[in-house]
């Protein structure tokens with residue numbers, strides 16, 4: 001049986017430096033067998049996020065280090081809660097602190113529901129399970145609810161029902177598992193060994209999912225082969241999904257929540273200005289979970305794969321996404337800064353094995 005080895009509270013970056021600025025506090029519970037190196041790696045990964053975010057919230061995570069399925073470096077399961085779209089938007093508006101927040105909130109649909117391009121539902125007007133996208137703006141359950149991680153809800157300031165997940169120790173906002181089947185480099189500060197994966201970077205990636213970088217399109221994608229469900233059963237639109245567009249959906253003034261291979265992109269102005277692309281799904285999309293940036297485009301930490309020798313870093317794109325879904329991000333790097341990051345990674349040339357070493361977010 002899994003038992004508690006130790007629980008460590010990470011002092012916030014702010015407390016450590018004596019600054020008055022707030023930052024998230026991460027409380028870790030480590031499952032027995034999680035090495036001290038791995039525990040310290042998680043604490044370092046959490047500190048990366050805490051150095052960028054100023055929300056005064058406490059996030060509880062349980063972490064384990066066990067053998068996982070082949071090709072999976074790590075996976076995260078997040079506690080989630082369903083809110084009305086109106087409460088979510090009202091909360092975001094009250095929490096807005098940056099220009100990007102103002103733009104993002106200003107372009108969210110008014111009223112108590114939002115429309116979307118959707119496909120593969122049992123009640124599609126194009127036929128049950130049809131891959132052909134259709135406009136779903138009938139205002140029923142999936143158009144009126146937003147399901148976000150409890151960590152994100154805390155950042156926004158929404159009321160959160162304490163939860164636990166099946167493998168968590170006590171109340172938790174997320175359960176993160178690492179695969180002990182890989183060689184990891186636990187110290188990114190001197191570069192990542194060419195035969196190893198960046199442990200702190202992968203840990204930060206998994207924490208990123210629990211902070212709210214998720215897409216409910218994965219639920220549609222993995223549950224729509226052979227048997228199909230009505231649109232109103234897919235009450236899994238995430239906060240991030242409200243900024244998920246395609247050229248087709250932007251033309252109709254709605255988000256794109258389809259599972260298919262058309263390009264989907266992040267946009268904070270209702271789809272008018274395309275931002276970085278998203279992955280589109282493991283079953284009906286590009287083979288990567290929709291809860292990620294597009295693979296191999298050097299968009300940011302929330303890219304779905306990692307290569308040996310590759311150091312993973314939080315990018316301006318990652319921070320912008322976190323900002324508009326409810327986190328407080330006082331400083332987002334200029335685009336030129338993260339363009340350089342991509343170039344640097346290309347020069348490293350260590351991404352050969354990316355295709356087989358995939359991150360994965362746990363399915364619910």
Ligand SMILES: [Zn+2]
Nearest residue numbers: 304359360361
């Ligand atoms: Zn992931």
